[in-house]
Amino acid sequence: MSRLPFFPVSSHSFHSSHSSRRLVAARPRRAWLVACLLAAATLTTSPAFAAFPDKPIRVVIGFPAGGPLDQHARLLTERLQAVLGQPVIIDYKSGAGGTVGAQDVMKAPPDGYTLMLANTGVMVINPALYTRLPYNTLRDFTPIARTAMQPLALLVNPKLPVTTLKEFVDYARARPGQINYGSAGNGGISHLVPEMFKNATGLFMVHIPYRGSAPAFTDLMGGQVQFMGESIPQAAAYHKQGKVRALAVTSKARNPALPDVPTVMESGIKNFEVVGFYGFLAPAGLPADVTAKLSDAFKQVMTSAEVRNRMITQGADPAFMGSDEFGKFLAAEMPRWAQAVKASGAKLD
Template structure:
């Protein structure tokens, strides 16, 4: 409540000071960014997250007139880079290229994390979503998902499925599939999606949930059989291949994603400036076409929509992790 001072000061001078302070803060935020912005990608250069970050933030840099510098900080399943952003100054000059693994799955598969995925970040926007392809070796006597499920039920625990790593988003998609389909398949962890897919091509393992770009190429070359995609809709790379839900497991959906997050406490005007610029970049037909080559769909959500989606993802994968008893240290 405003009051009057005994030395002649009063309500009007105080209001003037408050207005000046608010105007100064507004001008400071309106000028954002005044210097280069660092975007931490918690994975090595050259991977999918790195490619998305460089494509998107090249456009954002052009929109906002300052450099957005990609800083690759890989290691520990994305934990190192993600934690660096959680502990950064909330001034808009350090951002995170978030992904389903570090931000939605790690909170459940690791007993301890140095950051709180629910509380330590301010969502800006979801950039992308992309499904996995259920690819089986060509020697397996199945031609569609229903036949694969039937075979797994006849031979419980005998089929093998390669994963991109224990606790990875592809691994969780497999665990969710097994539970909803009522089957048991032996999951074999690999160091990455590439080796996991190559051993299906070579016939060493029976199947994998591979990334759409690589798995579709192998399917088109008839090195594997693509029997379903895990997303909510079909992939443009494999338009004749049904979704898992269409092919016999109603309600199933598993997609990975990228998004932009800032440290908690980042001023809302900065969040809004970033979101508006990023959404404009994501609407560019050339960018959409480039990402579609890898089976990636652009999103461009509001901060509120992204926050709701992220919290729902954390809850969804927590249930799967608990039921499958997956733990990493």
């Protein structure tokens, strides 16, 4: 603390006028001290300077409970609570392919207490699929962390006389328009990946959209549709039960849940790697320090061997990306999936 300047005077100068000058000179110093104390008190008590987080965090999922995103959220939030020292609450806001949940997060305060767990459909397919989407992926959200990649398995009805992807391609090519493929609905990843496969192979197959993957699986097992692309967990379970036959996986490497099933590229179709992703985002405008703390918390969670092993059993590949890298990933994925949507002809209002 700086001191007021000292002016030496003789003893006979201590009269009333000099005392008055000393008093006047002391007042600014006293006022400055009081101001400093008040400022310090404000900094320590203001919510803006409170340590983050100091209350529960809400994670919004734009789909009903019980699905793959819900499983992923529950797996990670168990550890996330321990890392951040606050409860993490999962809030389901389902509707319109995840759009309802995305809107809820977009409108929330950018304070780090509202996050969204989203997938490929919500963040990069919906912008190309919906003609009037109420959010912009790159403008309205702050990327926090990508946590997983999720490949699909290409499946056939087990009564089809094929055991490899090459045999299926030959079989379908000899029967143009006679092979039906099912999906969980127009414009979803289970629709677009088979469309990408059709374009890569020149096959002519007929798309049969369903309201969800469960009825599509039912008809695949019953033979009403002959082909399907679906996420690994359900595909692996039905494949092991002999109810469907997995011919290939769409990732670059084989999937631990289906170790004996080759990749599409191994099966002779070059450069065919198509995987979905899971990631956490917050409203746009999140402060950089809060973004960094949340991103680092997810990084810590992802170092757990138990979390990674359980993630693999759920059919997702651990694939952490921090905030900046995840943002660049989203920007690169959007035109790729937009092209797939355009090629499929799918559009939703």
